Amino acid sequence: MTISSAAVTALAGTVALALLPVVAPPYYVGLMIPFFGYAIALLGFNLLFGYTGLLSFGHAMFLGLGAYGAAVLSGIFGIKQFEVVLLAVIMTAALVAVPIAFLCARYVGIFFGMLTLAFGMLFYSFLFKFYHLTGGDSGMRVPRMNILGFAFERYNKIEFLAGPFYYYCLGLLVIAGLLMWRIVHSPFGLHLQTVRDNAHKAEYLGVHVRRFRLAAFVISAAFGAVGGAILGFRIGLADPELVYWTHSGQLVFMAVLGGFSNFFGPIVGALTYTLLQDQLQSLTEYWRSMLGMILALIVIGFPEGIAGLAADLPRRLAQRFV
Amino acid sequence: MSTLLETRNVSKAYGVFRALENVSMSVAEGELVSVVGPNGAGKTTLVNLLTGLLAPTSGEVLFMDKSIAGVGPVALADQGLARAFQLIQIFPKLTVAETIAAAVVSRQKKRWRMLSQLSADTQIHGKVRKVAEIFGLDSRLDTISSALSQGEKKLLDVASAFALDPQIILFDEPTSGVSTADKHTMMKTLLGAAKITGVKGIVLVEHDMDLVSAYSTRIIALAGGRLLADLPPKQFFADPHLIETVIGKRRTH
16 A cells, blocks of 8 residues: 555545544444544554464453553542553553563464463453452443543533543544554564564564564554553443453454455454444344354455455456456 | 685584584685585585574584574574575565565664654665666566566565675575576576675585586585585586585486
8 A cells, every 4th residue: 555545545534533423423423432442452453463474362351451450540549641541551561461472472373373362361360250359250440531631520421432532532543543554664564574474584584583573462462452441441341351252353353354464454344343243233133143244254255354355446446447 | 715604513413313424614705615415415404504593413603703503594694694595485465675675674773663664764775776676676676576477586585685785695506496598597696696795605505516517616515414525616526426426326417
């Protein structure tokens, strides 16, 4: 993708999202908060998966870290500034990710996937069993926090989420997107892609394969924690289900749905999944199997995902008409 | 002529199997040293020792007088030793420019730059273009590697190794997969590139005796893990017994 076409796509998307609260009913505006959380988390997830070639099945643990971090910091320590909480969970997730990545980055493919799954479930059982620390299956409350120093006391929770917090999250997504764009287009990002394509050859070109896998893992964990903090803030709860392996699977689902070989794929995936789940849930109790069928269709018919399909569309149309 | 790369009495055993025994060899500035020998002679083990991939069971491996025993490919690439493989190694999803740039990033020590943009780095671009021109790949810079022809892939593989600005470069059968007619063209491209980029020494692992006799300044023959001969090509090819041991009895002309 060229820089200019990416800039146009990003700008159009941002403007559309900025206008949404003006035109859409508050219900849909509120629905976009988890989208922002997932989109930010998936930008990080895709650095690991799409760019470095490592498929983690335990990535939800970092979303959990973000949500529980927010619960502990605001609920127990009384920190009311969401920015402080975000910085703290970013650092915590990165620190926690280092030893896990150190152990996992020796492996690739299914072994990497299974190890990350194991660490994710380890964290899940910790959250589930240590009731007095984590609230067990009932989780921990995430109180409402101030954003940019404002409490927005005039707004009730719904209005707050659909108003100021919506734009706050949009801002976070724009920052996360710009940051990730720079990372994947940097010399560092290029070396990550050589690791994905051919780690053996990469080593002989002076690429620190294992250290770069570790770095990608740590960065993706930090993005995951931001996403998790947003999810926790929205429902007002840090729940162990956030860390359960099916939630990690849901992240993989979103990435594949959107298309992991496209920069915008994860964002498109998060948006599509969020809307799809909402619509299907209201239509049928068998929404999970519907989702499954849609994923199967995507993988078989459009392995590049929705974003890949969209990027490919002009070429396909041109072929048809020339 | 100063010595660039050498082994001193190295042996390498895999369990009870002794792949190399007491081999001493060296490559000096300006040399193209061919390593020859029948299958199982220990050529691959020797090259793996020379590229720091393996540590010897005993003996020393030195590159510019520093021990490189088992230091690994990344450290060696940084020190100025490059290697190209017999089987073509590319990055299927990366473009020609990106593939060469990966080596240039290592060479210019910019690998940890996470926020500077590759597209804005004229130093990297200049070097990428220069290397691509040497190999005639400058018109293909934006082509995805997997879409290149077989011959271009081979050139790209080698070009990326040269982009490290190595002191010394190791080729493992660089003309395998290249048609007989193009073998010499390929070798000439490689030697020309070595001259332009300032490569000081070349190690060539090769089965093809035409190439070995045409381009080597010295020939090292291995058999059964031992050093059989270390001779200039003239003397080497004057010894029919030696040639027979090295290439077996298949050769009739």
